[in-house]
């Protein structure tokens with residue numbers, strides 16, 4: 001196969017959602033695993049860096065090539081099998097399309113990164129992506145049943161849940177933080193795990209079989225407003241405990257998403273329905289496993305006990321409610337994007353998670369943001385995204401310095417510097433802060449063992465050798 005080298009074509013593949021620009025000498029768009037293997041063998045023989053590019057929604061420049069060749073998975077997009085307990089597809093299928101096809105059969109694949117319409121199945125596995133529903137269902141990792149992977153020498157391997165790691169592979173031994181995390185190579189005994197969350201550095205995923213579960217018959221959506229942050233946190237505590245005690249109980253949210261007062265200001269500018277007294281809100285979903293009235297009664301009781309502005313709750317029990325809630329949720333990203341465009345500066349977004357006990361501490365730290373910001377995200381997993389919105393280069397520098405301080409604080413609190421977006425090329429320093437030099441050296445040994453010429457995903461996770 002010959003790479004495409006037309007600059008006009010290559011130009012469409014040189015950046016991702018990080019807005020960092022890369023460079024590449026050629027692009028391949030294979031359609032089969034055998035073609036992928038052939039390209040990888042040639043890259044390895046010629047020691048040419050090879051970056052896998054998929055939906056390019058990475059926020060960490062993971063899909064940005066720093067020279068060499070690009071391998072796009074866009075034509076590896078066939079859905080091959082949907083059964084009762086598993087479904088199989090090539091890696092480049094859009095995740096949202098795969099999920100639609102699965103749900104049309106009455107089955108359910110839960111991982112739901114917000115980008116699921118624009119990101120691919122393979123990349124969501126390669127980054128161990130999460131979403132709002134990860135509060136109930138966990139990240140992508142536990143939903144992967146088996147993988148087909150092309151190694152850096154062009155060998156095609158298959159790994160399922162029982163495939164052991166070859167005894168000579170130097171798997172890093174370290175203690176991951178006990179929080180939601182997508183940072184670094186996992187300490188594991190299963191080959192399957194090695195290829196989940198490796199950000200295209202240890203192998204190219206060409207095909208995946210994922211586990212399915214029952215599609216919930218009905219899901220209630222809520223936006224609940226609170227007069228104080230403490231009231232919102234009290235509800236999170238209560239709902240989280242109830243969910244952990246009985247995942248199918250009357251109060252068992254599948255997601256708990258926080259919106260701070262700055263988010264509410266953005267929503268006020270675009271939609272009504274935001275009470276004046278509200279300073280925080282939660283977007284929540286409840287799968288209906290009992291009857292609707294039983295769920296609603298448990299929710300009202302908990303909301304009132306925690307001091308929520310219960311009468312102002314938006315709820316999707318009818319079409320009008322669904323529309324209001326939809327408009328409300330979309331007002332916030334739209335407001336942030338508009339602000340970023342107006343500022344002409346990139347936003348700086350954090351992806352930190354901490355243990356339950358450290359949630360208020362890290363939220364107090366976010367309060368000290370030196371520039372305009374909004375805070376929202378997966379509060380059920382103590383994983384909030386602070387979005388800093390600089391308007392000048394000086395503010396951008398202050399935002400980045402503040403992010404570095406927050407990352408160090410999250411680590412000191414027992415958290416992770418990346419709960420879902422991964423390390424890519426932009427968070428290698430934070431990863432080093434989190435794991436230390438010794439563990440980085442172990443990551444380097446694994447990388448060198450599986451990819452001696454460092455061709456795959458060069459620059460992601462760990463710095464390449466000079």
Ligand SMILES: Cc1cc2nc3c(=O)[nH]c(=O)nc-3n(C[C@H](O)[C@H](O)[C@H](O)COP(=O)(O)OP(=O)(O)OC[C@H]3O[C@@H](n4cnc5c(N)ncnc54)[C@H](O)[C@@H]3O)c2cc1C
Nearest residue numbers: 054055056057058062113114119120122123129130200205
């Ligand atoms: C608006 C927005 C919302 C987002 N929301 C979420 C969210 O809720 N949760 C979340 O976890 N992330 C989120 N992300 C981040 C991003 O969408 C995920 O990391 C996603 O998994 C990337 O998929 P992609 O197809 O765009 O991959 P790309 O960005 O093209 O690539 C990402 C990385 O995966 C590697 N890769 C891609 N395909 C393969 C393959 N087949 N084999 C090996 N490596 C591969 C690439 O080399 C790169 O390192 C969001 C991003 C945006 C812009």
